[in-house]
Amino acid sequence: MGIVLSQYLYISTAPTLPREEVDAILSASARNNPARGITGLLLFNGRNFLQLLEGENTEVVSLMETITADPRHNGVSVLDRREITARACPDWAMKRVIIAESIKSRREMLERDLPQDLDPELRKMIVNFAVLN
Numbered sequence: 001m002g003i004v005l006s007q008y009l010y011i012s013t014a015p016t017l018p019r020e021e022v023d024a025i026l027s028a029s030a031r032n033n034p035a036r037g038i039t040g041l042l043l044f045n046g047r048n049f050l051q052l053l054e055g056e057n058t059e060v061v062s063l064m065e066t067i068t069a070d071p072r073h074n075g076v077s078v079l080d081r082r083e084i085t086a087r088a089c090p091d092w093a094m095k096r097v098i099i100a101e102s103i104k105s106r107r108e109m110l111e112r113d114l115p116q117d118l119d120p121e122l123r124k125m126i127v128n129f130a131v132l133n
């Protein structure tokens with residue numbers, strides 16, 4: 001039997017966050033996540049974050065607590081929480097997924113950039129978030 005991992009998908013609100021702060025968040029993630037066995041992806045649309053986190057349950061829960069307390073955003077709202085036996089993002093300490101300017105090219109960019117091993121239901125939730133203006 002393989003190791004059971006946890007996968008969380010949440011959204012949050014950060015309407016006045018300077019874009020450069022997203023780089024700082026990604027730097028912290030690249031610094032911290034590998035040692036904690038955390039992988040995932042992060043989207044920022046200028047107003048809201050969407051993040052997928054996966055790893056051992058205790059590590060993901062602990063990171064969720066840290067992230068929820070982070071004053072750079074608020075209104076953290078968990079959309080999905082499930083057990084997985086294989087990571088969707090095994091190679092990404094925290095991948096920044098860019099949302100294209102043109103709504104028309106967003107879907108095709110996401111279809112290309114989102115991990116193939118993501119559950120179709122989660123994939124749909126992420127794409128729907130990303131196409132909201």
Ligand SMILES: Cc1cc2nc3c(=O)[nH]c(=O)nc-3n(C[C@H](O)[C@H](O)[C@H](O)COP(=O)(O)O)c2cc1C
Nearest residue numbers: 025028029031032033049051066067070072073094
């Ligand atoms: C939307 C968002 C996502 C974040 N994701 C991560 C993450 O994946 N890993 C991480 O270590 N910190 C993440 N952070 C930052 C943490 O809240 C916290 O600032 C950081 O872990 C502190 O790291 P340090 O103790 O190395 O300075 C995130 C913050 C926000 C606002």
